[in-house]
Amino acid sequence: LMKTYRYLLAGLGNIGRSFLEIVAERDSVLRQRYGIELQCVAVGDSSGMLINAEGIDTLAIARAKRQKHSLSGVHGSWLMDAAPVAALDNVDLNLVLDATPMNMTTGEPGLSLTRQALQRGINVVTANKAPLALNFAGLAGMSDWRKPGAPRLRFSACVGGAMPTINVGVFDLPCARFKRIEAVLNGTTQLILEMMANDSTYEEAVRAAQRMGIAETDPRMDVEGWDAANKLVILANTVLGIPASLADVSVTGIGPATANEAKAAKIVGERLSLLATAERDGEGFKLTVAPTPLPTTHPFGNLTGAEMGVIYETDIYEKITVISHETGPVPSAAAMLRDIVNIAIGI
């Protein structure tokens, strides 16, 4: 019995493009092993939307984006300047994939898209943290996270890319009483801290990370700790089940002054990492993001700039650590595919 997902993909940056390439390449595995047929009926970026109810040639889209050509040249109806949410009115679809850029002020265009899709009973897979970090309670209340039978909202790419951060916390440790969560969730600061430990200045390290395509042109979300804080908020809401928001996180980022700390840590055989922690505090949890020196015997003491990790300390399962090593956008795109397969098999 084949399950057919007719999907909209909003956002065609590195992750969106990689997603189209992966699913084209894994089409027969998806059909044969999982009984899943994926059909792209709408794609959009900031220039507009392409819609084709018969199915869009996704490799032609990926190619156009890589070559910086307009999507309007690919077969389908081109809606110039249309927001992704326009697809919901213009084509029959049953899955929305949000890979639009993060906007931490408004959450748009992802927030409207996710909200309207859920309102119409459409499952959403998102790689965009902003709508979740800004409005978790609202989106959870419209989806299966808080409302049984509501459409599913999945976002594993948002909290560590391919690292199964949420799945392990939610599905693999049921009935656990969590004592503490420790996590390294931001790759950019890992890389900058590593370079500073090796004698780069802060400015040199940021520029190098930007040249490598890892730090954003405006690196503040990463270096000021807000990216890690967003992920911690999502973890707290999902794994710990507490209604936390960004205002509940004590956030300390990294900056020029952190270079000395990073070097000092290295001298005593430690590694400075931007650690996100949730620790029990009475009936609730204290949420913190701050640069923290870790000994090499700590599970995160030897992480490279390409690695992230999470440690769940619980009562009945004791301690479970997950570490991911990712060098490009493909693992985050694969995480969106994981979410789709999980939805299809009923998780």
Added chain:
Amino acid sequence: LMKTYRYLLAGLGNIGRSFLEIVAERDSVLRQRYGIELQCVAVGDSSGMLINAEGIDTLAIARAKRQKHSLSGVHGSWLMDAAPVAALDNVDLNLVLDATPMNMTTGEPGLSLTRQALQRGINVVTANKAPLALNFAGLAGMSDWRKPGAPRLRFSACVGGAMPTINVGVFDLPCARFKRIEAVLNGTTQLILEMMANDSTYEEAVRAAQRMGIAETDPRMDVEGWDAANKLVILANTVLGIPASLADVSVTGIGPATANEAKAAKIVGERLSLLATAERDGEGFKLTVAPTPLPTTHPFGNLTGAEMGVIYETDIYEKITVISHETGPVPSAAAMLRDIVNIAIGI
């Protein structure tokens, strides 16, 4: 909507007893958060079976076992010397939990129990590796692993206790092409190798591990590498989807001569571990268990005697590492609870 599982628990060693204690303590979480009601209608050990269709007082059972009293004193019908499989004919149940001791020659009593339960359409959660390692193909063919719609067979406690080894490999990395799996799956050899690196002889280390209740009286399954090989066979069948059996694994264990290797590794800053690996070999995989020196920068290079780990190297998800830290039987019992909750939510 409450799901009620009327279960048989076969085997009342450390894991079985811990399971009864955990589920008694988490009863209200199971009901409120997961909508699961667990009712024990039969328990058995090597002395016989206790059956009570109205529900057995599980804490009384756990207490009797801890105090080495007979189960026959707990309220219910006592079937002296009855095999666990007898419960299937004597009481209405819809879940079988197998925590019976491993018998690598016959697989009994777990093999008959699991087989007959599956044949009757009853879901099985097992912590007993022997039936799986001896007859994976047979049991998979009777369960949802190979037969859609058949009853579920879950065994996460068999491959690393609380470590979500199978779940991560199967549910979190869909469509992955696996390049390599590396795993430390045997705690006893980890502990013995650690003690030998710290100048114990093999005999001293084995005796110490036995006194700690970690090594068996007959330690051969662990030290000769068969326990790790069993787990690798289960991993290969489930995560890699290949029909491997024990005969396909090249197995080298540890012994008195390994003490020097363990010390030599320590001197150069490495750690000798009994590593289980699956590496791509043409269209198939080469399966190996052997003592292997690991540098401290290896994710397993700093594992203590209480830790196990698995690394999945894939194409689209790149590298995912999971490490567990467990000091007693509770995490393995919790893994059985995870399997039950997973079955209830449809995984």
